[in-house]
Structure formats: C-alpha cells, structure tokens
Amino acid sequence: MPGDAPLRHVTVEGGRLRFAAAHMATLGDELEPLHGHNYEVRCRVEGDLTDDRWVIDFSVLKRLAHEACERLDHRFLLQERSTRLQVAQEGAEWVVAYGERRYRFPASDVCVLPIENTTAELIAEWIWDEVAAGLALGAHSNVVRLSVDVEEMPGQSGGYAAALPRATRA
Numbered sequence: 001m002p003g004d005a006p007l008r009h010v011t012v013e014g015g016r017l018r019f020a021a022a023h024m025a026t027l028g029d030e031l032e033p034l035h036g037h038n039y040e041v042r043c044r045v046e047g048d049l050t051d052d053r054w055v056i057d058f059s060v061l062k063r064l065a066h067e068a069c070e071r072l073d074h075r076f077l078l079q080e081r082s083t084r085l086q087v088a089q090e091g092a093e094w095v096v097a098y099g100e101r102r103y104r105f106p107a108s109d110v111c112v113l114p115i116e117n118t119t120a121e122l123i124a125e126w127i128w129d130e131v132a133a134g135l136a137l138g139a140h141s142n143v144v145r146l147s148v149d150v151e152e153m154p155g156q157s158g159g160y161a162a163a164l165p166r167a168t169r170a
Helices: 058-072 120-137
Strands: 008-023 035-047 075-079 086-090 093-098 101-106 110-113 143-153 156-163
Touching (some): 120 143
Antiparallel strands (some): 008 035
16 A cells, blocks of 8 residues: 555663653642652654665664753753643742642743643653754654653653654655
C-alpha cells in the first residue's frame, strides 16, 4: 500500500536525559502536596534513512532532549494555564493559591510551563514541542514522527507522540 513504507527509528534515554523538579498537580478537586521527582526522559524519532544511512545522529537528538531537561532541572514546575490554581507573578516571585493554601516561589526557582497541569503526559508534550522546534531548525526533513516519555518513578511514565508538522519536514 503506498505511504506505508517502513520507517526506521532512533531512541535516546538515560545518561543526561533526566531532571529533578518539584510540582503539585491537581487531581479532580484536589491539589497534591508539594513534592518532587527524579524524572527520566526517553525520546524517539521515526523516519527515513538519510544518504548517510541513518535517521538522525544520536548526539543531535540527545542534545535537543538534554537542553529541554536542563530548562526543567532543579525548578518548581508551574502550570501556568491551570483552571484550578490561581497563579500570579508579583515582582520577583510567583504566587500560587488553591483554596486556603498559598505558596510563594522565587521566580528564579520556577519554570513556567504553558500547560494546564504538571502531569507526566503534559510535561512530555512540552518536551516534545522543544525537541520538535530544534529538529525544525536543523532541517531534519526525513524525520516524520517524534515520541517523548517522561518517567516520574520506575515503572510509571506518561508520554506524547505525534507526527511532525510538515514545515519541520520541508
């Protein structure tokens, strides 16, 4: 069947593809206590082989994923688009409120993410966006799909996978 040509894939994980961060996700009408994880990231691209007979240089994919991890490392992950939290920047601090609970974080310790909740699935989607942007800049036109998994603890991960926009592949 046309369009069903086999694809090759490259996966990077472990090593420097990790970050430690604090968060508090909302679960229904509840807010988790402030806590943290030592997150692990796995990134996979699929595509056709280049003239050099590879999908992508491992080091390129590793660098892009590592740069995203570095932005999150040792930060409080703030879900800026939360519909359940009241979030405001006051000078050099971020203030987060939920019911009677109030938190103040120095802005330098916060990574503000344009997501609704700090779940592994949405963090994976944010990393996907970062890596996809790097792939677009590198003109990796043979790469057609990107997958990212974020593991909160061994055996517990969330992910995001999607075809890359045509602009990335053009």
